[in-house]
Amino acid sequence: MFFSSITFVVTLKPEPSSMSFINKSVLLFLITNLVILTSFAQKSIKLSPDKQAIISSVDKHSAELIALSDSIWKYAEPALHEYRSSKILMDYAGQQGFNVQRGVSGMPTAFIASYGAGRPVIGILGEYDALPGMSQKVSSKEEVLKEGAAGHACGHNLFSPGSLGAAIAIKELIQQGKIKGTVRFYGTPAEESIGGKIYMARDGLFNDLDACFDWHPDYQTKADLDGSLSMVDFTVEFSGISAHASSNPWDGKSALDAAQLFADGVEMLREHIRPTARMHYVFSDGGDVPNVVPAHAAVWMWIRDRKQADVEKIYERVQKIAEGAALMADVKYKITLNVGDYEMLVNRTGNMALNSNLQLLGPITYTPQEISFAKEIQRSMGIDTTGIKGVPLPFKETVDDPETGSTDVADVSWCTPDISLIVTTTPDNVPGHSWAVTSSCGLSIGHKGMLYAAKAMAMTMLDLYQQPELLAAVRKEFTEKKGDCVFKAMLPDGPPPVPQK
Numbered sequence: 001m002f003f004s005s006i007t008f009v010v011t012l013k014p015e016p017s018s019m020s021f022i023n024k025s026v027l028l029f030l031i032t033n034l035v036i037l038t039s040f041a042q043k044s045i046k047l048s049p050d051k052q053a054i055i056s057s058v059d060k061h062s063a064e065l066i067a068l069s070d071s072i073w074k075y076a077e078p079a080l081h082e083y084r085s086s087k088i089l090m091d092y093a094g095q096q097g098f099n100v101q102r103g104v105s106g107m108p109t110a111f112i113a114s115y116g117a118g119r120p121v122i123g124i125l126g127e128y129d130a131l132p133g134m135s136q137k138v139s140s141k142e143e144v145l146k147e148g149a150a151g152h153a154c155g156h157n158l159f160s161p162g163s164l165g166a167a168i169a170i171k172e173l174i175q176q177g178k179i180k181g182t183v184r185f186y187g188t189p190a191e192e193s194i195g196g197k198i199y200m201a202r203d204g205l206f207n208d209l210d211a212c213f214d215w216h217p218d219y220q221t222k223a224d225l226d227g228s229l230s231m232v233d234f235t236v237e238f239s240g241i242s243a244h245a246s247s248n249p250w251d252g253k254s255a256l257d258a259a260q261l262f263a264d265g266v267e268m269l270r271e272h273i274r275p276t277a278r279m280h281y282v283f284s285d286g287g288d289v290p291n292v293v294p295a296h297a298a299v300w301m302w303i304r305d306r307k308q309a310d311v312e313k314i315y316e317r318v319q320k321i322a323e324g325a326a327l328m329a330d331v332k333y334k335i336t337l338n339v340g341d342y343e344m345l346v347n348r349t350g351n352m353a354l355n356s357n358l359q360l361l362g363p364i365t366y367t368p369q370e371i372s373f374a375k376e377i378q379r380s381m382g383i384d385t386t387g388i389k390g391v392p393l394p395f396k397e398t399v400d401d402p403e404t405g406s407t408d409v410a411d412v413s414w415c416t417p418d419i420s421l422i423v424t425t426t427p428d429n430v431p432g433h434s435w436a437v438t439s440s441c442g443l444s445i446g447h448k449g450m451l452y453a454a455k456a457m458a459m460t461m462l463d464l465y466q467q468p469e470l471l472a473a474v475r476k477e478f479t480e481k482k483g484d485c486v487f488k489a490m491l492p493d494g495p496p497p498v499p500q501k
């Protein structure tokens with residue numbers, strides 16, 4: 001733990017002559033603890049004994065959860081390579097009495113840890129993959145920890161231990177006979193690449209859940225109604241005939257010509273798609289050398305929009321463009337679906353229950369050292385030095401700024417109602433997938449958010465176990481929103497592309 005409200009003051013070595021520093025330290029120590037005690041007293045008035053037990057459980061396990069997150073941060077294993085990260089999570093879940101099913105859906109790093117019996121069955125998701133090239137020290141400046149290595153620039157080192165902490169708190173209540181049912185933690189690899197949850201959803205692993213939870217590190221704290229975009233990721237390959245580009249170009253058929261014509265067609269289409277849609281691509285192969293007519297070329301492309309049905313329509317148009325481009329250049333073409341996400345099916349009822357628990361918990365509090373560290377990060381990034389605020393944002397009736405990214409959590413939300421939380425783990429307005437996230441998620445700012453998320457989610461899970469009418473309302477909204485849509489995972493046939501170890 002890098003900055004702790006209590007240990008920081010005790011372990012700092014003041015200058016021998018600096019009595020004022022000692023006095024300030026003692027004062028700070030007293031104030032910090034007074035704030036903690038006061039807020040604890042306020043909470044204990046409002047919280048039910050079972051919710052109080054959840055808070056105590058997360059606090060009791062906090063050192064172990066922090067150690068797990070710090071280890072996963074250090075391992076920084078990218079998608080489908082999360083062997084050590086998933087192992088320590090599986091081992092810890094096993095030690096806590098969970099029944100652990102290792103290596104589900106053809107992925108050695110995917111697992112399910114469950115406890116209890118019968119209904120309701122409430123799930124919670126955990127991610128642990130790092131982002132390639134995002135290695136960074138715990139520092140307020142951009143400083144690479146290991147050149148070329150991955151780093152937790154999306155905070156997934158916090159995601160999984162936080163969720164497991166919530167599952168453990170619920171498990172303890174089941175164990176004590178306070179609630180009945182089953183709790184299931186899903187270890188879900190490769191969110192940043194192939195989308196491990198999509199393979200798990202294809203296998204029906206979420207279908208028997210009554211509801212599910214997830215959270216994500218962020219610079220804000222709120223019940224997350226923002227949703228996410230549906231997306232399809234595919235590759236268009238063209239193959240022609242090579243020839244000397246100067247001696248006999250008339251004998252060649254250029255795959256690159258087709259790729260360029262394809263891109264032109266996509267640009268023409270851009271005029272005729274909705275403003276909510278996005279199309280982005282790169283030329284992943286454009287031949288080898290200029291003096292050979294390229295026999296092979298490829299374009300890697302993503303299409304996004306607010307609804308999967310609309311993404312599907314654009315995808316159909318783009319496939320025709322590929323066909324037309326191949327016809328014009330007289331070459332062959334092949335389209336390979338890599339992966340696709342649905343849009344998030346937001347569950348407002350569940351989010352309202354979550355919001356009530358955020359209000360019960362109140363804000364995350366930070367030490368002056370943590371706030372000044374946050375401002376240092378912002379200064380280094382050239383953004384406003386407003387610090388860090390762990391105050392839960394008001395519940396919004398409408399979403400004016402829908403999320404523009406995509407996630408495989410959304411695919412789970414079509415199999416069972418999913419309730420999403422975001423919690424402050426970085427300074428204000430720090431962009432995602434940046435060095436500052438890697439840094440913040442490796443120190444106490446991140447740890448505090450993780451423990452807070454564990455408490456908020458477990459308290460809301462408890463509401464669903466204890467209030468059948470609330471769970472029924474959550475499920476009613478899910479069923480109505482899903483309508484007659486049948487979820488079909490957007491994946492190529494066959495097992496997930498797990499690399500050889």
Ligand SMILES: [Zn+2]
Binds near residue numbers: 154155156191216
């Ligand atoms: Zn993420």
